[in-house]
Amino acid sequence: MSYDSEKYKITExxxxxxxxxxxxxxxxxxxxxxxxxQASIQxxxxxxxxxxxxxxxxxxxxxxNAGSLTGKICRLKKGDFIWIRGNYGKGFPLDNLERKNxxxxxxxxxxxxVASFLDYIDKNIKKPGKxxxxxxxxxxxxxxxxxxxxxxxxxxxxxxxxxxxxEKNNYEEGFINQIIQKSRLKASNYLAFMCGPEVMxxxxxxxxxxxxxxxNSIFWSMERRMECAMGNCGRCLIQDVYVCKDGPVxxxxxxxxxxxxxxxxxxxLIDGK
Amino acid sequence: xxxxxxxxLMEFLKNLSSKYELISPIKEINTKFQVINKSNFDRxxxxxxxxxxxxxxxxPENEALLNFGKKISVKERKRIxxxxxxxxxxxxxxLDKVMHDANYIEKRKNTILIGLYCENPDExxxxxxxxxxxxxxxxxxxxxxxxKKYFVSVNSEAGKEIVKNLKESSEKLKFKVKNEKELxxxxxxxxxxxxxxxxxxxKCLSCSACxxxxxxxxxxxxxxxxxxxxxxxxxxxxxxxCQLKSFSRVAGGKVFRDSxxxxxxxxxxxxxxxxxxxxxxxxxxxxGRCLRACPTKIDWVNTINLLLEEENRRKK
Ligand code: FES
Numbered sequence: 001m002s003y004d005s006e007k008y009k010i011t012e013x014x015x016x017x018x019x020x021x022x023x024x025x026x027x028x029x030x031x032x033x034x035x036x037x038q039a040s041i042q043x044x045x046x047x048x049x050x051x052x053x054x055x056x057x058x059x060x061x062x063x064x065n066a067g068s069l070t071g072k073i074c075r076l077k078k079g080d081f082i083w084i085r086g087n088y089g090k091g092f093p094l095d096n097l098e099r100k101n102x103x104x105x106x107x108x109x110x111x112x113x114v115a116s117f118l119d120y121i122d123k124n125i126k127k128p129g130k131x132x133x134x135x136x137x138x139x140x141x142x143x144x145x146x147x148x149x150x151x152x153x154x155x156x157x158x159x160x161x162x163x164x165x166x167e168k169n170n171y172e173e174g175f176i177n178q179i180i181q182k183s184r185l186k187a188s189n190y191l192a193f194m195c196g197p198e199v200m201x202x203x204x205x206x207x208x209x210x211x212x213x214x215x216n217s218i219f220w221s222m223e224r225r226m227e228c229a230m231g232n233c234g235r236c237l238i239q240d241v242y243v244c245k246d247g248p249v250x251x252x253x254x255x256x257x258x259x260x261x262x263x264x265x266x267x268x269l270i271d272g273k
Numbered sequence: 274x275x276x277x278x279x280x281x282l283m284e285f286l287k288n289l290s291s292k293y294e295l296i297s298p299i300k301e302i303n304t305k306f307q308v309i310n311k312s313n314f315d316r317x318x319x320x321x322x323x324x325x326x327x328x329x330x331x332x333p334e335n336e337a338l339l340n341f342g343k344k345i346s347v348k349e350r351k352r353i354x355x356x357x358x359x360x361x362x363x364x365x366x367x368l369d370k371v372m373h374d375a376n377y378i379e380k381r382k383n384t385i386l387i388g389l390y391c392e393n394p395d396e397x398x399x400x401x402x403x404x405x406x407x408x409x410x411x412x413x414x415x416x417x418x419x420x421k422k423y424f425v426s427v428n429s430e431a432g433k434e435i436v437k438n439l440k441e442s443s444e445k446l447k448f449k450v451k452n453e454k455e456l457x458x459x460x461x462x463x464x465x466x467x468x469x470x471x472x473x474x475x476k477c478l479s480c481s482a483c484x485x486x487x488x489x490x491x492x493x494x495x496x497x498x499x500x501x502x503x504x505x506x507x508x509x510x511x512x513x514x515c516q517l518k519s520f521s522r523v524a525g526g527k528v529f530r531d532s533x534x535x536x537x538x539x540x541x542x543x544x545x546x547x548x549x550x551x552x553x554x555x556x557x558x559x560x561g562r563c564l565r566a567c568p569t570k571i572d573w574v575n576t577i578n579l580l581l582e583e584e585n586r587r588k589k
Contacts, residue, residue, distance in 0.1 A: 001373040001374045001375070002374070002375065003338045003339055003374070003495075003508065004339065005339075040497075042341040042342075042497065042506065042508075043341065043497050043499040043503060043506045044497055045495075045496065045497045046495060046497075046508075047524070066524045066525055067524050070524065223523060224521070224523065224529060225520070225521050225522060225523050225529065227493065227494055227495045228493070228495065230373075232371070232372070232373065232374070232493075233492055233493045233494070233495070233513075234491075234492030234493075234515065234543075235492065235494075235513070235520065235521065237539070237543070237547070238529075239539075239542065239547060240542075240543075240546070240547030240548075240550055240551065261465050261466065262529070262530065262535055264466055265465075265466075265470075265532060265534045265535040265538055266530070266531050266532045266534075266535045267532070268471060268532060268534050269532055269533075269534075270471065270474055270475045270532075270533055270534060271475070273479075273532065273533045
């Protein structure tokens with residue numbers, strides 16, 4: 001068990017959308033879709049990140065400027081270095097994906113692991129089944145990895161759901177769960193993989209349940225506070241499971257009772273606390 | 274077994290401290306483990322369990338995991354910790370299951386552990402309910418006390434070396450820890466949502482004293498510290514507490530264990546349920562330090578006992 005990081009060179013850096021930076025790092029770690037790594041700048045700190053594509057030679061990452069470390073990462077330029085240790089965690093289950101019907105759902109920056117999964121399917125699955133992709137963003141200005149989406153849409157059915165449409169286009173308006181509900185999909189012969197805010201995942205899961213999907217066919221990629229990424233610091237515990245080590249991807253029927261428990265005690269406030 | 278006259282103990286310890294870095298319980302404002310030198314030798318305190326545990330000798334409150342721009346290598350002197358009670362040893366047995374990093378392993382390897390039989394558990398002690406037998410597995414030497422003598426069991430080569438000059442004894446002794454307090458049953462898994470926890474949580478100030486004084490609580494932060502020149506610095510591990518909101522706060526502000534009740538129960542359940550499920554070992558050693566340190570005197574052991582009593586009553 002080691003906290004040592006390696007130094008990697010940034011070969012491309014651009015503003016993806018306002019407040020979100022896209023970086024390409026020359027690095028052959030090649031995390032499996034859903035796995036993550038710890039990125040750092042010495043003297044500032046570390047944070048968990050997941051790549052938004054699947055690639056052996058480089059890592060492509062999206063970083064939202066949300067604090068001193070991510071702010072600093074967002075200011076990195078081509079030719080700068082970033083420190084990385086990884087890979088960590090268990091990603092999406094990759095066995096028996098041939099001919100499987102799959103629904104992929106992601107919202108906001110939660111798109112990264114799901115996009116990398118889609119990239120993996122694109123590159124490694126010879127005979128994919130029906131692949132339905134739903135990505136949710138606030139509006140047109142917040143759409144991430146547009147170019148990749150365009151490329152993938154030649155092969156897969158990608159639906160972009162915007163909370164609010166500000167122009168005429170063929171994106172859908174509404175939350176992902178509403179759009180899926182409208183599709184009247186027969187969900188029982190699909191698997192679903194998702195990442196994003198928990199409320200979103202919860203709503204989508206409910207909709208998929210209504211359309212006939214069981215919880216053991218649904219996989220959530222979870223977010224929690226992480227420090228060590230190695231099942232040691234205790235920060236990422238959801239009851240007895242470590243998000244960093246046992247997850248971040250969990251089969252929903254297995255993680256649900258633990259989430260329900262924690263939520264139930266979060267709802268009970270004593271003197272407002 | 275070896276024998277040491279109690280009247281010769283100080284002489285024995287003085288001897289150790291000339292060869293090793295000796296750490297022992299002392300009494301100052303509070304009672305705690307400390308490195309012994311000439312100035313505090315007379316404050317060595319062996320009458321009772323210490324208020325503060327010995328964990329900081331293995332997981333210091335602040336500790337560099339990495340250095341940038343500077344290389345430091347400190348070779349520590351071989352250390353001995355004397356006066357560890359069964360609960361303290363049991364706690365180290367648990368830490369060995371939790372901590373796997375190079376820093377910890379080096380410190381552990383560099384330390385000889387000498388146990389001391391606990392003659393006078395107090396009203397907070399319930400160590401006997403908490404798999405006390407495992408504590409024997411980690412000590413190099415263990416001092417049992419009887420009358421005017423210590424009977425020393427030798428559990429390792431390193432221990433053997435230390436007591437090689439002591440007299441041999443062929444006596445077979447049996448010792449029993451006498452706790453009044455008990456954790457009667459640990460079957461609380463299915464009672465997570467029971468409202469009984471709310472009355473304890475209502476008393477909780479989220480002050481984190483329980484986790485600070487707990488000998489097995491070892492959760493941490495990782496933070497970077499830089500020198501004023503911005504070129505040198507270190508990545509530091511700092512002890513953290515699940516009782517604070519910051520513990521589960523992520524970028525963007527969401528706190529995953531937001532209510533006092535959720536945090537309070539996380540402590541109890543980690544100790545009694547979660548760790549046991551993973552390691553087949555309770556994470557609580559029954560030292561009672563959390564109970565002693567609690568400013569509002571929450572007695573969660575009693576709460577569990579009540580909970581299970583009630584369950585039994587309902588079954589009948
Ligand atoms: S991040 Fe440290 S235990 Fe999971």
